[in-house]
Amino acid sequence: MSQNLKFGTQEDLEEILAAQGECSPDFRKANADVYAGMGCLEQGKLVTGKISQVNDQEVLVDVNYKSEGVIDRAEFKDTDSLELGSEIEVFVEKLEDEDGRLILSKQKADFVRVWDRIHAAFENNEVVRGTLTKRIKGGVVVDLFGIDAFLPGSQIDLRQIPDINALIGQEFDLKVIKVNKARRNIVVSRRVVLEEERNKQRGDVLETLEKNQVRKGIVKNITDFGAFIDLGGVDGLLHITDMSYKRINHPSEMLQLGQEVEVMVLDFNDKKERISLGMKQLKPHPWKDIAERYPEGAIVKGKVVSITDYGAFVELDSGVEGLIHVSEMSWTQHVKHPSKILTVGQEVEAVVLKVEEDAERISLGMKQLESDPWDSIETELPPGARVVGEIRNIASFGAFVEIKEGVDGLIHVSDMSWTKKITHPNEMVKKGDKVECVVLAVDKEKRRISLSMKHLTEDPWDSIDSTYPVDSEVKGKIVRMLDRGVVVELADGIEGFIPVSKLTAEYIKVPADAFKVGDEVPAVVTEIDQNNRKIYLSVVDYFKNRESAELKAWMDSHKPGENGTTIGEAVAPKKKASKKKAEKSEEAEA
Structure with missing residues (x-):
């Protein structure tokens, strides 16, 4: 039969194909000269064809077969490159579907064409370049030699990526970690490449690591007490107290994951397993020459950064805070808690009372911006002066009377009546009452004023013999x-x-x-x-x-x-x- 398989014309070949339906190996061998022009298709093989027609759903390709092949247009990533007459390599998926059409695939052709290259990279543990094209559930699709590969989210980086979408469109070094030709499944990893690089860098870092050395690193993790910085395969701890001279409540106020920072090596153990880092040490100490910048008596401005039971801390400069004690807030108001007159974030003006450079302390005062009402108290309220005030508070031993704003006097229980035996002040007065009284004595140093109600009248016992x-x-x-x-x-x-x-x-x-x-x-x-x-x-x-x-x-x-x-x-x-x-x-x- 092989001697009768040779035909000299294209028409003869078409008749045999029509009758036989498929090309036998002997037939292809005997008619190799015309087979090149006509082509004999086999399912699962690659062939070259020309684009003959393009519509919204399909692309038709002429592969010298009895009918044109059909490819789903979605298989073409770059639809703008679809030009009529251009040659493309396609994969024969089905010689006939239920409608008698020849089904071809562009994506499978791409896969078959680069499979050997990808498999070789997998076997030889080679680094390949791929571009991240789109994000999907569980990871990212990567364009690898023109075909899609899968990059799991856990294999993108050494640490968690806050925004994976920001990586789309970027090209990275990858390694093929899993292949399955039957399923056309290719899994790649960037993490493996980074780990190998980090291990190499780790050795270099440990060999050259020294105290007071300034290095660059990447913020790897943030905790309540600090941040871990990747120095290149080696992690160091940047404690919150070494981030800034100023007060910060949480490291996230200064740092973000993935941020590149410059740090100083403060200390490390013998095996260089624990490395302490600092950022504030790269800047001049803010308390240096503090007394010259904030002399006593100077009026300064700042922002309230913290409030405690005993006072408020005011930030005067980055890393420089002063304390306004509750007793230094007002001459006149009885401040029970600083939060009654100050709030965090409030801008305030104060006077520098004392500077302790070694202890890094500055004492501030607000009331010193106003005149002290006690300075002229002796001339305003001499002994014997009659005053009217409001009962502000009552104790077991007497009643406190506000005789002017911020100035209180005490009416002792023994000075409320000449004749009555009073066991408690509330027998005579109540809180909020307006009372008239006489100034008995003024102690400016101790800020005390003694008042009396009974001295408004003569002592009846002075004339008791006649009465x-x-x-x-x-x-x-x-x-x-x-x-x-x-x-x-x-x-x-x-x-x-x-x-x-x-x-x-x-x-x-x-x-x-x-x-x-x-x-x-x-x-x-x-x-x-x-x-x-x-x-x-x-x-x-x-x-x-x-x-x-x-x-x-x-x-x-x-x-x-x-x-x-x-x-x-x-x-x-x-x-x-x-x-x-x-x-x-x-x-x-x-």
Whole structure:
């Protein structure tokens, strides 16, 4: 048969193809001279053809077959290069589909053409160049020799890439790490290339690493306490305190992942496994000659960067902060917390009070920008001056009165009344009350002013002898009951003491047997102790010169037990105290 396979014309060849359907090896060998012009197609092979037609969905290619081949237009990356008559290499995918069409593939042809080159790179661990074309789920598509390869996200870099889209369109060195011809699957890695480069650089870095050396590095990782810097295969720690002389709350305020920075090698261990780096050391120390730049008394401006319970820190310059203590914020306001008058970020003006260069401290004051109201306090408020103020606060020992803005005086509880026995200031005044008082004394150094309410009037005890002479008759109201007698309030708030034996001619053990608080009693002044501010009275002496009927009426109205209080009830609370101690207590209270 082989002798009869030779045909001299193209027409003869077409007839045989039509009859036989496929080209046998013997047929192709015998007709090699015309096969080159006609071509005999085999599924899965590469052939060359010419573009004959282009539309929106398909590209038709003439490959000298009984019909033109069809290629999906989406297989052409650069559709602008589709020119009629141009030659392209295609892959025979199907000789006939269900519609009898010849199906060709441009992408498979590209894959087959470069497969040997890619496989060789995989086998020999060679570095190849590829361009990142688009991002997909899990990674990036790479144009490798004109075909698509897959670059997983984990293989793009040594560290996490914050914005992978920024790499699209860039060309990188890659290594083929996985191939599958049947699935046309090619996986590449950039990380492998970078790791090899880093290992090589690591050795170079460790050999040349020295203290105080300035190097460039890439920010590899950021934590709360600092950042790790890749010096080229070797990581060093840039602590937050070594980033800047100024206060920073988090390293991310100064650094970003992937940022290139210049650092100084501060220290490292023997094996150079732990390397300490610094950035602020590359700049002059901001506290050098600080006293010359910020002399005491100078007025400066700055921004509040931090507030604590005891004051506010103000940034005067990069790395230079001063403290305004809470006590230096106002002459007049009672500042309980700095946040009441200052906020973080606020621009403030202050006076330099003290500079400690070695300790890196600057003390600032705000109130020094205004005049001190205490400077002229002695001339404004001399002793004896009458003032009106508002009760700002009350304590157990007295009341604080604001007599001018930022200036308070104290009315001690003992200076509230000449005559009344006051146990707590709220018996006389309340917070917010407007009161008139007299200045007793001014202590400018200790910033204290003593005030008095009782000195607004004359002391009634100065004229007590003429007001209540001995043997004069008085009337008063019982205000306190004691075991040894009663305390009676007379006019003008003066109090007198009536012993129990002078209350009634009848025997009573305690005053509560026959009397109660609020009872009005007549009495005679029997004794005046002006030094101890005491007046002794007697009801019994009052009735000595009275008619017997009047005395009898008094006695009948104050019989033991008739006031509703039994003797036992009246004396029970006092039974535990000794008699001697009780007597002393009664006399002192009277």
